Amino acid sequence: MKAVLLLALKSAWARRLTLGIALIAIALASALLLAVERVRHDARQSFTQSISGVDLVVGARTGGVQLMLYAVFHSGSATSNIRWDSFEAIATHPAVAWAVPLSMGDSHRGHPVVGTHADFFAHFRYADGRPLAFATGAPFAEVFEAVLGSEVAQALGYRTGDRITLTHGMVELGPDHDDKPFTVVGVLAPTGTPVDRAVHVSLEAITAIHLDWAGGAPLPGLVIPAEHVQKFDLQPKEITAMLVGLKSRADVFRLQRHINGYRGEPLLAVMPGVALDELWRTLATVERTLFALSALVVLVGLAGLTATLLAGLNERRRELAILRALGASPQAIFLMLTVEGLLVTALGVLAGTALLAVGIVTLAPLAQAHFGVHLSLRPPSGNELALLMSILATGLLASLAPGWRAWRMALTDGLTPRN
């Protein structure tokens, strides 16, 4: 038994070139499958953990998914705003414990700017109810003060005390609000949520930088210097969305109905959990397609292994006949072939795992910067181990065919040489 396995190893080593190519195919395929699984998992994680402790997200009437996208993920923009008096009406509703306004539309070097209340930092929760924490500094207190998400600070190298200017709109080269610079007063600790990518300023600041603007451009001839803005009423007339926390969760459906039927203007209230699920489901088809495709790639890789082994059998007829003549049982021959296939699969899977690790280390910054997906280097999860196991099992199946053929062949071929 041990001798047979040793022979199988030596024989495989003699054919290391062809087997190596099959191995590389399997390694690439399993790295791909693992990567898809990893990205899927991490994306879902970033997704479902992005907001918690908020009972309702309220915006102008659109789709729930769209509302979540612009209010929570800073992706896309609102088609219309909600009026300030609507905000006040909801905020003062007896069932409401707290309400935080959100005002979007400006940016800083590609990072979204969120105008809000300082309460935001107290009420916002993510993951399983974790509050925001400050890495340095504190919430904004004055008009021209800003609090940065961890990623913004890291990517742009800002620290508290630095001065930044905002840009109108979401394009990096849009018109600047450079007459009214902000001071960074706080940097948040990393959360793995869209908060990391946002610049937070007060709602008043958003009004202030647009005092001398109209219709998305500075008013010609009108300049209101930063030190004079306090003379104006900085109460906004409109906001983009609001986050609502209730005194009792039991009221959530009642209040949702109330807001959706609000008479002042058409509003939409969604429960973040429900909306996130819906949002995830729209992505799930993409995710499943990707997964199916990479599973197919793995199958192709393993089919390649079967083909390699079967093709190799032809050159090895003689070798196997000699082994048979020397007393190797057909079972031993079967074992040799199957072990070889399994070995190549196992090494391929190992190499694939290593490849994934290398890929994550080199690509993680890119994925973070361009897609906001945080990829972490970690040992395979239970799910991934199950995937690896199923690749191995399929590899075993793929090696059974050549093994079985060798079993049959060794008997009939026997000692009669034919070439």
Add this chain to the structure above:
Amino acid sequence: MIALSDLVFRWPRQTSPCLDMPGFALAAGERVFLHGPSGSGKSTLLAVLGGVAVPERGRVELLGQDIVALAGHRRDAFRADHIGFIFQQFNLLPWLSARDNVLLPCTFSARRHGRAGDPPAEATRLLERLDLAESLWDKPAAELSVGQQQRVAAARALIGKPEILIADEPTSALDAERQQAFIDLLLTEAAAVGATLLFVSHDQRLAAHFDRVLSLADINRAAMGGEA
């Protein structure tokens, strides 16, 4: 030692049998030369004697044991224990060293391992006897010349003193001079271990030094003739 009776063998999808033999026998220690034209069924007969091909009918008695009646794995074990094979060519596992090729029967058969005494020492002794330069012993078999490979194959067949030696045209790839030298060597070694030798070839000129010469046509009723 070898006794065969009332044997019928046909390959799958063959209409008429390839072998149909009333019987023939080899005594212990006898060295027999069997010849017949190409395609007449010589290799097939050896496959049947080696228990690799199983006949439709008949008895194949080796050392008093009917191997046709044995279960498959017992037949494999019997072959490993008692029979040394040398083929026409491509005898060795090309990726294994000459020495390891010689040792192979000892890994598959505990009996041959035991009878060899100290197998590595026995392998060395045989390789020396067969005049293979020591520098070649640890080279992969694929790097040896055909003549060197055939000598390694002979050493492998002889290790562990099997009672039966079967050689299927082992000299067809050698030049005339080396053919005779190889056969002489094989005959001496077979005599030294007391083995019964069945040597098969289509070339009758090689028959000179054998105890007995048989023609397949004389013992096989299925006269398919062959084409040569």
